[in-house]
Amino acid sequence: MWAPLRAMLRKEFIQTLRDPRMRVLVFVAPLFQLLVFAYAATTDVRHVALAVLDRDRSVESREVVARFEHSGYFDRVANVAREDEARSLLDRGEAQALIEVDAGFGAQLAAGRSPQLQLIADGADSTTVGAVVGYASQILRADAGDRLIRTMRRRTGHAPPATLIELRSRAWFNEDLSSRNFFLPGIAGMLVTLMTLILTSMAVVREREVGTMEQVMVTPLRPWEFILGKTLPFAVIGLVDATLVLVASIGWFHVPMRGNPLFLLGAVILALVTTLSMGLLLSSVSQTQQQALMGGFLFLLPAIMLSGFMFPISNMPPGVRELTLINPLRYLIEILRGVLLKGIGFEVLWPQCLALAILGIASSGLATWRLRKTAD
Numbered sequence: 535m536w537a538p539l540r541a542m543l544r545k546e547f548i549q550t551l552r553d554p555r556m557r558v559l560v561f562v563a564p565l566f567q568l569l570v571f572a573y574a575a576t577t578d579v580r581h582v583a584l585a586v587l588d589r590d591r592s593v594e595s596r597e598v599v600a601r602f603e604h605s606g607y608f609d610r611v612a613n614v615a616r617e618d619e620a621r622s623l624l625d626r627g628e629a630q631a632l633i634e635v636d637a638g639f640g641a642q643l644a645a646g647r648s649p650q651l652q653l654i655a656d657g658a659d660s661t662t663v664g665a666v667v668g669y670a671s672q673i674l675r676a677d678a679g680d681r682l683i684r685t686m687r688r689r690t691g692h693a694p695p696a697t698l699i700e701l702r703s704r705a706w707f708n709e710d711l712s713s714r715n716f717f718l719p720g721i722a723g724m725l726v727t728l729m730t731l732i733l734t735s736m737a738v739v740r741e742r743e744v745g746t747m748e749q750v751m752v753t754p755l756r757p758w759e760f761i762l763g764k765t766l767p768f769a770v771i772g773l774v775d776a777t778l779v780l781v782a783s784i785g786w787f788h789v790p791m792r793g794n795p796l797f798l799l800g801a802v803i804l805a806l807v808t809t810l811s812m813g814l815l816l817s818s819v820s821q822t823q824q825q826a827l828m829g830g831f832l833f834l835l836p837a838i839m840l841s842g843f844m845f846p847i848s849n850m851p852p853g854v855r856e857l858t859l860i861n862p863l864r865y866l867i868e869i870l871r872g873v874l875l876k877g878i879g880f881e882v883l884w885p886q887c888l889a890l891a892i893l894g895i896a897s898s899g900l901a902t903w904r905l906r907k908t909a910d
Contacts, residue, residue: 550771560771561771565778567721568721568722569782572717579662580606581607581609582630583631584603584631584632585620585629586612586613586632586633594639594643598633601673611623630655630656631670632655634652635651714789716871719870720870721843726805728834731810734764734809734817739817761901789874789875797873798869805869813830818901818905841867842867862893
């Protein structure tokens, strides 16, 4: 009874993995892409190239500039004497920020007044300039607090009592606010979706192009066996890729694993069924492997943009937010982030699992109908 299905599965595994280059693409490429994305996809701002235009040259101005250098966020790259030199550094990208201290800065501080200090940042990258301004505000607030304490100690002989309200903030789930912890679960979901969708989308088309589709159809395979034989090998490959990527994320990049690994495994399998069904549907409507490949990328690019991987779904306009409801990558990323970072399980993530199941049933049913129509 199971002999035709076993033969189909064996054929698919041999056909997919017999080429050594294909094995490298299937198993090594996802790890390589993970490394590239993990080191490149980060919004953490460190080592901002800083230029200094100090017209005052006082002890106070040097202390303020030194605070910027010792903060760990800024690296002084140049001391300039004129504004045109500073503009040139910013234009060439050799400096990302400029501190400009006017003459009389130290004298005004000594007199108890509030002097002005100008920070000019390269606004081409809005994310970076926002972080630079935030870092500068923190540094100057700390400097002002220290100066107040020193002044009071000098006048009264002891430090002032802590009468100001102190705000202590805490971030849950990602205590260090590491963008890598935020991005890597999304990258894992993206890579698994990419591999399974592209491989499956070319499965049926390959049979049609090489002229073996008719030979497969005259075998005693029933329709569901044909579909299972086409998808199960890629499901195994996708599960292996998912395991490799997640193990590398947790072991090498230290992404926390706070949830239940068995639930995560089940959710990944459910997502694989959905993406495999969509790939099979894409394969059934394509005439050539080139069409299937282009169709896969045509689906993947909007899916990534509308998944919440880079941009919050809540910030998207109405209409676009509703479009994300049919995107399986959205639900997979929410599950991965929820299990890895928050430690939540099925009791919270059951809507995402249900959505993946509905999308998988709908796409597999449509793919089965298309394949039967193609066979007829």
